Amino acid sequence: MQKTPLFDEHKGLGAKIVDFKGWALPLQFAGILKEHLQTRAEASLFDCSHMGEYRIRGQKAIESYGKQIISDVSKIPLGRGRYGAILNEQGGIIDDLITFRMAGDELYVVTNAGPLDSVTARICADNAGAEHVSYETGKIDVQGPRSRELVLEAGFEEAQTLKFFNATWTTWEGHAVLLSRTGFTGELGYELFMENDLTPKLWDVFLEMDAIEAAGLGARDTLRTEVGYALSGQDFDETVTPLEAGMASFIAWDTDFVGKEALEKRRDTDGHPVQVGIITRSKRKPQQDFEVKHHGTAVGIVTSGTYGPSVEHGVGLARVPRALSEPGTQFTAGPKDLEIEVAEIPFYKKGTCRIKI
Amino acid sequence: MYPEELKYTQEHEWIRGEDGTCTIGITAYATEQLGDVTYVELPETGVKLAKGAEAGAVESVKAASDIYAPVGGEVVEVNTALDDQPELVNESPYADGWFFKLKDVDPAELSSFMDAAAYAHYVEEQSQ
Numbered sequence: 001m002q003k004t005p006l007f008d009e010h011k012g013l014g015a016k017i018v019d020f021k022g023w024a025l026p027l028q029f030a031g032i033l034k035e036h037l038q039t040r041a042e043a044s045l046f047d048c049s050h051m052g053e054y055r056i057r058g059q060k061a062i063e064s065y066g067k068q069i070i071s072d073v074s075k076i077p078l079g080r081g082r083y084g085a086i087l088n089e090q091g092g093i094i095d096d097l098i099t100f101r102m103a104g105d106e107l108y109v110v111t112n113a114g115p116l117d118s119v120t121a122r123i124c125a126d127n128a129g130a131e132h133v134s135y136e137t138g139k140i141d142v143q144g145p146r147s148r149e150l151v152l153e154a155g156f157e158e159a160q161t162l163k164f165f166n167a168t169w170t171t172w173e174g175h176a177v178l179l180s181r182t183g184f185t186g187e188l189g190y191e192l193f194m195e196n197d198l199t200p201k202l203w204d205v206f207l208e209m210d211a212i213e214a215a216g217l218g219a220r221d222t223l224r225t226e227v228g229y230a231l232s233g234q235d236f237d238e239t240v241t242p243l244e245a246g247m248a249s250f251i252a253w254d255t256d257f258v259g260k261e262a263l264e265k266r267r268d269t270d271g272h273p274v275q276v277g278i279i280t281r282s283k284r285k286p287q288q289d290f291e292v293k294h295h296g297t298a299v300g301i302v303t304s305g306t307y308g309p310s311v312e313h314g315v316g317l318a319r320v321p322r323a324l325s326e327p328g329t330q331f332t333a334g335p336k337d338l339e340i341e342v343a344e345i346p347f348y349k350k351g352t353c354r355i356k357i
Numbered sequence: 358m359y360p361e362e363l364k365y366t367q368e369h370e371w372i373r374g375e376d377g378t379c380t381i382g383i384t385a386y387a388t389e390q391l392g393d394v395t396y397v398e399l400p401e402t403g404v405k406l407a408k409g410a411e412a413g414a415v416e417s418v419k420a421a422s423d424i425y426a427p428v429g430g431e432v433v434e435v436n437t438a439l440d441d442q443p444e445l446v447n448e449s450p451y452a453d454g455w456f457f458k459l460k461d462v463d464p465a466e467l468s469s470f471m472d473a474a475a476y477a478h479y480v481e482e483q484s485q
Contacts, residue, residue: 032418033393033444218392222418283396283443285416307395307418336414 061129087259138199228345430459
């Protein structure tokens with residue numbers, strides 16, 4: 001397994017370590033429930049150094065990159081990020097990603113660990129201005145309603161004015177750090193990208209603060225499911241198009257990108273399924289790969305499911321026919337016919353991520 | 358490490374046998390593997406379960422597994438406190454976190470299970 005620059009820190013904190021896409025990462029520290037509730041109440045610190053990062057520099061490189069993703073790169077304003085995806089020729093999702101415009105002639109792209117090699121092949125092939133920087137980049141996420149004051153306390157003044165889905169280059173102890181106001185929890189939060197060696201130093205600075213605790217992949221998963229965020233490799237993969245993964249509104253149909261033709265065909269032939277949020281009316285949880293049945297007939301599949309510690313019932317995502325995607329639609333799922341129903345996303349409605357400053 | 362007075366199954370359940378009734382729960386090892394328990398489904402009282410029959414389920418934020426009746430018997434009591442406080446399974450697996458009680462248990466069935474030392478050895482092998 002590959003180790004992140006924070007591996008020794010996790011060991012020191014007594015984390016339960018698991019293999020996630022070939023990386024040794026903490027599943028939990030104090031326990032998933034505690035870490036989840038801590039994130040919603042104050043703030044948590046996540047090691048996301050396993051994720052993928054790319055720097056795209058120069059107009060030609062940006063144009064070439066733009067043909068690889070479903071977003072219209074030319075329309076991303078300076079300092080803003082845009083959610084998107086990179087597709088195969090069949091329109092299937094190789095990975096989802098965020099593209100930040102850091103300067104007129106510079107982008108910063110954040111992707112996931114699982115499909116890293118395929119993504120690198122696509123982003124960096126025949127593009128001299130595209131640089132893959134994942135292996136020299138550490139990443140810390142500070143997430144929770146108190147994250148702004150903590151990031152300020154650590155010395156990042158830019159947090160004072162940084163808006164949701166914006167990013168800026170800054171420095172910390174003389175080293176370059178990219179600070180973005182993004183995350184995967186539904187809470188006010190920041191992601192900090194920096195060189196590997198700097199990562200443990202900044203991690204320790206945050207951990208010494210009172211209002212923040214380390215959190216692992218387990219809490220990251222319950223937090224993101226409770227707000228209905230899809231996870232690459234789980235809720236979608238190369239066999240699923242953006243139309244079926246809740247990404248339809250992120251497709252820039254008036255630009256050219258790999259997979260567009262297949263996607264148009266998919267769009268124009270009726271009957272592709274869609275992603276919906278699902279809940280239970282009890283503490284029972286839907287589980288990944290549960291077959292979804294409507295009046296006894298198999299119609300879909302649960303792609304994510306967990307108990308939602310903040311909403312106190314089961315939550316998840318499923319792929320079902322469009323005709324059965326209205327909130328309130330009832331299904332049964334799994335071998336014991338668990339009762340589930342379609343519900344609006346986010347399930348947890350008090351998230352602070354969009355809070356105005 | 359595991360209470361001496363209990364018997365243990367390969368499915369990581371414990372059995373406390375007294376006067377023809379048996380109390381069933383899951384071991385500390387099982388709760389560590391599951392993580393924070395969020396839901397426990399228990400059998401109805403009065404139901405007769407055969408040895409090995411499915412008796413319920415236990416769910417945590419990251420896992421789910423079925424509960425089996427390690428011995429045959431009639432369900433005389435279930436731990437209703439787990440409805441509101443599933444965390445008792447983690448906090449107190451051998452006392453407050455018990456699952457259900459069976460009566461009319463054949464004492465001979467109990468002799469086939471592991472004692473604490475054998476179970477500790479079994480767990481060690483499992484985790485390697």
